[in-house]
Amino acid sequence: xxxxxASVAIGCSxxxxxxxxxxxxxxxxxxxxxxESVRDQARARESALTRAMASPQATAPDRAAAYGEFxxxxxxxxxxxxxxxxxGNAELLAPDDMRWPYYHGHAYRRKAQPxxxxxxxxxxxxxxxxxxxxxYWLGETRLDQGRTDAAASVFEQALAIDPRSTSILSGLGRVxxxxxxxxxxxxxFEQALAIDPxxxxxxxxxxxxxxxLGNLAKAExxxxxxxxxxxxxxxxxxxxxxxxxxxxxxxxxxxxxxxRRNDAASAAAFFRRATELDPSSASLHHRLGTALFLSGDAxxxxxxxxxxxxxxxxxxxxxxxxxxxxxSRRQNAAAIEQFTAALRTEPDYLEARLxxxxxxxxxxxxxxxxxxxxxxxxxxxxxADAELGYAMSLVILxxxxxxxxxxxxxxxxxxxxxxxxxxxxxxxxxxxxx
Amino acid sequence: MRIPWVWIVLPLxxxxxxxxxxxxxxxxxxxxxxxxxxxxxxxxxxxxxxxxRFYFHEIMGPGAALIDYDNDGDLxxxxxxxxxxxxxxxxxxxxxxxxxxxxxxxxxxxxxxxxTTGYGMGVATGDFDNDGxxxxxxxxxxxxxxxxxxxxxTFSDVTGRSGTAGSGWSVSAAFVDYDRDGWLDLFxxxxxxxxxEKNTPCFSLSGRPxxxxxxxxxxxxxxLYHNNHDGTxxxxxxxxxxxxxxxxxxxxxxxxxxxxxxxxxxVANDGRENQLWINQHDGTFRNAGxxxxxxxxxxxxxxxxxxxxxxxxxxxxxxxVLVTTLTGxxxxxxxxxxxxxxxxxxxxxxxxxxxxxxxxxxxxxxxxDNDGLLDVLSVNGAVRTIEALALTGDTFPFSERGQxxxxxxGGRFEDVSERAGPAFTLSDVGRGAAFGDIDxxxxxDVVVAGNNGPVRLLINEAGNRKHWVGLRLLTSVRxxxxxxxHVEIIRQGLPALVRRxxxxxxxxxxxxxxxxxxxxxxxxxPSVRVTWPDGRVERWPDVPIDRYTTxxxxxxx
Numbered sequence: 001x002x003x004x005x006a007s008v009a010i011g012c013s014x015x016x017x018x019x020x021x022x023x024x025x026x027x028x029x030x031x032x033x034x035x036e037s038v039r040d041q042a043r044a045r046e047s048a049l050t051r052a053m054a055s056p057q058a059t060a061p062d063r064a065a066a067y068g069e070f071x072x073x074x075x076x077x078x079x080x081x082x083x084x085x086x087x088g089n090a091e092l093l094a095p096d097d098m099r100w101p102y103y104h105g106h107a108y109r110r111k112a113q114p115x116x117x118x119x120x121x122x123x124x125x126x127x128x129x130x131x132x133x134x135x136y137w138l139g140e141t142r143l144d145q146g147r148t149d150a151a152a153s154v155f156e157q158a159l160a161i162d163p164r165s166t167s168i169l170s171g172l173g174r175v176x177x178x179x180x181x182x183x184x185x186x187x188x189f190e191q192a193l194a195i196d197p198x199x200x201x202x203x204x205x206x207x208x209x210x211x212x213l214g215n216l217a218k219a220e221x222x223x224x225x226x227x228x229x230x231x232x233x234x235x236x237x238x239x240x241x242x243x244x245x246x247x248x249x250x251x252x253x254x255x256x257x258x259x260r261r262n263d264a265a266s267a268a269a270f271f272r273r274a275t276e277l278d279p280s281s282a283s284l285h286h287r288l289g290t291a292l293f294l295s296g297d298a299x300x301x302x303x304x305x306x307x308x309x310x311x312x313x314x315x316x317x318x319x320x321x322x323x324x325x326x327x328s329r330r331q332n333a334a335a336i337e338q339f340t341a342a343l344r345t346e347p348d349y350l351e352a353r354l355x356x357x358x359x360x361x362x363x364x365x366x367x368x369x370x371x372x373x374x375x376x377x378x379x380x381x382x383x384a385d386a387e388l389g390y391a392m393s394l395v396i397l398x399x400x401x402x403x404x405x406x407x408x409x410x411x412x413x414x415x416x417x418x419x420x421x422x423x424x425x426x427x428x429x430x431x432x433x434x
Numbered sequence: 435m436r437i438p439w440v441w442i443v444l445p446l447x448x449x450x451x452x453x454x455x456x457x458x459x460x461x462x463x464x465x466x467x468x469x470x471x472x473x474x475x476x477x478x479x480x481x482x483x484x485x486x487r488f489y490f491h492e493i494m495g496p497g498a499a500l501i502d503y504d505n506d507g508d509l510x511x512x513x514x515x516x517x518x519x520x521x522x523x524x525x526x527x528x529x530x531x532x533x534x535x536x537x538x539x540x541x542x543x544x545x546x547x548x549x550t551t552g553y554g555m556g557v558a559t560g561d562f563d564n565d566g567x568x569x570x571x572x573x574x575x576x577x578x579x580x581x582x583x584x585x586x587x588t589f590s591d592v593t594g595r596s597g598t599a600g601s602g603w604s605v606s607a608a609f610v611d612y613d614r615d616g617w618l619d620l621f622x623x624x625x626x627x628x629x630x631e632k633n634t635p636c637f638s639l640s641g642r643p644x645x646x647x648x649x650x651x652x653x654x655x656x657x658l659y660h661n662n663h664d665g666t667x668x669x670x671x672x673x674x675x676x677x678x679x680x681x682x683x684x685x686x687x688x689x690x691x692x693x694x695x696x697x698x699x700x701v702a703n704d705g706r707e708n709q710l711w712i713n714q715h716d717g718t719f720r721n722a723g724x725x726x727x728x729x730x731x732x733x734x735x736x737x738x739x740x741x742x743x744x745x746x747x748x749x750x751x752x753x754x755v756l757v758t759t760l761t762g763x764x765x766x767x768x769x770x771x772x773x774x775x776x777x778x779x780x781x782x783x784x785x786x787x788x789x790x791x792x793x794x795x796x797x798x799x800x801x802x803d804n805d806g807l808l809d810v811l812s813v814n815g816a817v818r819t820i821e822a823l824a825l826t827g828d829t830f831p832f833s834e835r836g837q838x839x840x841x842x843x844g845g846r847f848e849d850v851s852e853r854a855g856p857a858f859t860l861s862d863v864g865r866g867a868a869f870g871d872i873d874x875x876x877x878x879d880v881v882v883a884g885n886n887g888p889v890r891l892l893i894n895e896a897g898n899r900k901h902w903v904g905l906r907l908l909t910s911v912r913x914x915x916x917x918x919x920h921v922e923i924i925r926q927g928l929p930a931l932v933r934r935x936x937x938x939x940x941x942x943x944x945x946x947x948x949x950x951x952x953x954x955x956x957x958x959x960p961s962v963r964v965t966w967p968d969g970r971v972e973r974w975p976d977v978p979i980d981r982y983t984t985x986x987x988x989x990x991x
Binding site: 027029030031033034035037038076077078079080081082109110111112113114143144145146148170174177178180201203204205207208211216219220223227228245247248249250253278281282283314345346348349378379380381382383 | 641643762786790
């Protein structure tokens with residue numbers, strides 16, 4: 001990338017106004033081993049920067065934009081040092097544009113420099129007061145440094161602007177937790193969940209607030225709720241960065257995020273693009289297959305799982321996934337083959353062993369299923385499905401008293417699983433429990 | 435699928451006059467630690483066998499152990515090798531009549547009988563057979579090894595008979611008497627289900643080949659082995675309740691976290707929720723990680739947890755938990771506020787912000803300057819390519835500097851690495867770290883095990899400028915180190931210092947089981963109250979300062 005360095009150096013010779021500090025040279029990362037598609041993106045943005053710096057018609061904001069766009073790509077590609085330089089230069093060239101100090105702040109966060117990040121977000125807010133995303137990240141950056149009062153101040157200002165922001169309420173709740181003001185924290189978190197019950201990242205800090213108040217029952221109830229990682233307020237500028245990188249891994253990352261949002265169709269599209277960029281990745285084909293299956297396209301999923309296994313015959317999770325589809329189609333012999341192959345590579349693959357046992361039981365091979373259930377229950381006595389399947393297998397084998405004891409034990413251990421009581425009832429009446 | 439620690443005080447000969455040594459033997463120096471590995475004969479260089487194909491196991495080792503294997507009163511060094519054989523170095527410490535001392539290590543691996551056979555990851559120490567000689571458990575990428583100390587300077591590989599070989603990939607392990615029967619059991623933390631054959635190429639977001647995150651593989655089940663008192667162990671993982679809930683474990687520390695007198699287990703997982711296994715007194719454990727507040731950060735993020743330590747950081751008498759993590763996450767400090775209940779104080783203490791820029795591995799709370807307050811030393815090293823290093827042509831661009839965070843009091847820490855000495859200007863791929871008083875001069879030294887680089891020996895030059903008390907705690911049974919004992923050092927007019935006798939914690943490493951507590955400028959001999967692992971409590975008044983004293987269970991008041 002000598003050309004890139006040289007051309008950017010040209011950019012740095014650009015004369016800034018006499019009072020302004022000089023632009024800093026970008027020390028370019030070694031892009032020789034990155035994906036070709038990303039190199040192309042870097043070349044394009046480098047060229048745009050070179051052109052902007054060389055063009056007499058280009059205004060300072062134009063040149064700032066060229067630095068900024070290059071910086072965004074570098075930020076997306078996890079090159080924090082080079083990105084930070086770009087945004088610094090952009091700030092010098094367009095001191096009124098909020099975007100560049102905002103991105104500059106994120107570059108400093110990426111470099112784990114919270115004090116510099118804080119200053120950058122403050123500059124962004126000076127240019128665009130009331131920008132919620134900048135206020136949120138300013139608050140977070142202050143919390144990173146243990147400056148709770150300063151964090152609370154900016155979060156409060158943000159809440160005045162958007163009283164329904166769960167992210168801001170969460171920030172204020174975490175300030176209260178740090179101050180050990182558990183009542184206030186609980187109120188904040190409860191308010192956030194009332195606004196958006198889907199903000200599952202609130203459950204854990206709310207549990208900590210309840211625990212601080214001495215209410216362990218409520219704390220434990222919150223801990224039983226599903227949890228996701230915290231989110232920031234709507235952030236179009238950073239979403240732009242998140243969508244920027246054209247690499248298989250970047251698309252994979254977007255696909256995983258989509259799956260976390262239960263958006264299987266979008267996930268499939270992202271994984272599809274990832275496989276186009278890296279067709280040799282068995283893992284990507286498996287992910288695509290999973291997303292397709294969740295989207296209802298079992299045939300497409302089958303093709304992708306088979307491709308994953310062609311590329312990596314020992315990929316246990318692909319064997320398992322393929323087995324699940326085959327079992328759903330009642331192709332039991334083929335399903336048994338796939339689950340067995342998965343276990344051959346990973347003997348402690350719980351899900352595969354349970355699936356194998358269930359299929360074996362389903363085809364009348366209860367005697368073959370029993371050792372698998374026993375293996376699972378030996379290691380994972382808490383797995384209700386294994387307990388249930390084991391007991392049902394015992395029924396099939398005519399070991400009804402043993403089965404009855406297992407159903408009873410299962411009903412006690414898993415009160416949320418009515419199947420145990422139902423099975424007991426059927427067993428008592430002599431009807432088919434299988 | 436819904437699977438969802440007589441009053442018979444026995445001064446150790448090697449330590450008499452230690453305080454004088456500090457005054458006479460060495461001029462006052464402004465530095466805290468001096469690096470002396472090579473000068474002292476620790477010439478070990480770790481080789482990770484890197485292939486250029488970013489095999490996952492290459493980046494995760496090694497550990498180190500400080501172990502007085504020959505019972506001569508000084509700490510010897512065991513260093514874990516990746517590709518090649520691990521080495522045992524005998525400490526031939528010489529103390530002159532004037533108190534000055536010469537530190538010299540001799541490689542005794544061959545005569546010791548230790549022949550490591552696997553790709554080494556870590557090491558745990560403990561006298562599992564209660565013969566008064568400390569034994570070695572080696573974790574590997576592959577089958578583990580248990581070496582029994584024959585008490586004659588040699589070891590025997592008893593892995594097969596002991597039943598502790600296991601399989602898969604384990605990193606950190608700890609000897610712990612979880613059932614209080616007087617015999618050390620063994621917890622082995624396993625990482626992920628990985629083999630070279632199953633290697634999955636991993637890439638950065640930009641598509642550059644790099645080492646994988648643990649998310650690329652399934653975690654392996656941890657193991658708990660019960661000591662059968664006859665040289666054998668029984669795998670009780672399932673019956674103990676540990677089988678069904680596990681993550682990619684890298685760190686483990688055993689301590690009584692709920693104050694019931696029974697030892698619990700804190701397990702640090704890489705990218706998954708950490709676990710706090712509370713001892714139920716019946717051979718089983720219950721995970722209280724989430725409710726305890728130590729499983730995730732306050733905003734519900736599971737961190738890339740690596741090294742771990744348990745100690746009374748805030749001086750309230752209850753042990754707290756420290757966990758090192760990935761760059762950008764910051765070291766977690768969980769302060770205990772009640773039985774099995776902790777507050778996340780990483781931010782408030784300043785520790786999180788001070789550590790954001792590094793990937794922490796080995797870590798320990800030590801009183802580096804013997805002022806009575808526990809400081810934090812971590813060794814660091816990245817797990818993903820550091821671009822700035824790659825740009826310089828570094829072929830293994832993962833090195834970072836270690837950090838010394840000084841306890842400034844009032845619950846706040848300050849980074850003193852810059853003035854802690856040249857040792858902290860060295861950049862290594864830090865992994866394991868073992869902590870102990872290697873030169874027996876009354877302050878805590880450090881052996882740093884770097885990945886694919888030379889071992890470092892950080893000799894503390896600062897601590898013994900202050901007064902200190904050193905204790906070796908021995909059980910009544912066969913006089914082995916009383917791992918798990920707690921000591922209250924009761925000072926006149928000052929809060930008591932609570933310390934733990936332990937070898938566990940840090941990362942893949944084993945530390946000095948002795949207790950060393952700084953007393954600052956206070957020269958009044960303290961009284962000591964020991965709570966032994968079996969729950970018995972004894973007291974010794976006026977314990978001598980500035981020297982080591984051996985306290986035997988059953989000889990106190």
